[in-house]
Amino acid sequence: MPLLHMLRKHASKALTLIATLVLVACATATPYQPNIYGQKVSGGYSDKRLADDHYRVSFAGNIFTARDRVEGYLLYRAAELTDQNGYDWFMLIDHRTERDRRTYVDRSPRYRPWYGVGYGYWQPHWRYYRGHRWTTWHPHAGYPFWTYDVDVRTVEKFEAHAEIKMGRGQAPEDGQRVFVARQVLADLGPTIERPKS
Numbered sequence: 001m002p003l004l005h006m007l008r009k010h011a012s013k014a015l016t017l018i019a020t021l022v023l024v025a026c027a028t029a030t031p032y033q034p035n036i037y038g039q040k041v042s043g044g045y046s047d048k049r050l051a052d053d054h055y056r057v058s059f060a061g062n063i064f065t066a067r068d069r070v071e072g073y074l075l076y077r078a079a080e081l082t083d084q085n086g087y088d089w090f091m092l093i094d095h096r097t098e099r100d101r102r103t104y105v106d107r108s109p110r111y112r113p114w115y116g117v118g119y120g121y122w123q124p125h126w127r128y129y130r131g132h133r134w135t136t137w138h139p140h141a142g143y144p145f146w147t148y149d150v151d152v153r154t155v156e157k158f159e160a161h162a163e164i165k166m167g168r169g170q171a172p173e174d175g176q177r178v179f180v181a182r183q184v185l186a187d188l189g190p191t192i193e194r195p196k197s
Contacts, residue, residue, distance in 0.1 A: 029065040031195045032073050041195065045077040053166040054093075055081055060159040067158045071097060072188055074160040079184035087166035092177045094163040101156040 030043035035058075043060040050056055059074040061067075082090040127136050171178050 027064060029069060029193075030061045030073075032076065032192045033195050035060055039195075045073065047077065047081060050163070053085075053087065054163070055166075056161070056163050057081065058159060058161045061157060063155040063157050065158065067097065067099070070158040071160045072191065074162055075179070075184060076188045076192060078162060078164045079179060079181040079188070082164070082166045082181035083185060085166060086168075087181065088168050089171035089178055089180050090164040090166045091172070091174060092162055092179075093165055095161070097158055097160040099156055099158055101154065103152065103154045105152050 028041050030041055033039065033041075033044040035044035035046045042062045043065065045057065045059045047055050047057045055078070057074060057078050059070050059077060061070040061073075078090055078092075082088070127134055129135075171180055
């Protein structure tokens with residue numbers, strides 16, 4: 001019997017470790033990677049050639065990826081494509097960032113811990129300020145507390161898209177829409193996080 005107990009204990013620890021590793025992998029912002037289905041962390045860049053010097057570029061982040069990271073990675077991918085194709089600069093023809101915001105409302109189970117005889121179903125109680133006076137809420141007073149019923153969480157994901165036109169030689173003077181590819185690569189390179197092996 002002690003051997004069986006020891007095996008269960010070790011199996012339980014191994015399952016807990018695996019579950020923790022899965023959660024950590026899931027709770028990671030999208031790294032700079034191609035957007036391919038089935039990756040360890042979802043999201044990434046994708047691009048489509050529209051002409052020799054014209055591309056549509058996108059970067060999709062997961063719910064842990066901030067908007068500025070999504071837009072920075074899009075800009076980096078545009079510079080990388082420009083450099084890989086032998087061009088010096090690129091111009092943003094069109095640029096937009098989409099936000100997908102969703103609110104989830106989940107039913108929560110009643111909080112009824114049992115601490116033994118003498119304690120009954122002990123539960124915490126609250127005092128809160130409402131309508132110009134202090135009010136006390138207690139679980140045995142007969143009215144429900146709002147946290148019993150729902151758990152509300154809001155998540156958002158960002159996806160940035162751009163159409164770019166590439167060029168060689170001296171970049172045109174066109175304000176904030178024209179970028180020198182190697183300068184972007186040098187400036188943003190240290191901030192780029194690639195997938196962990």
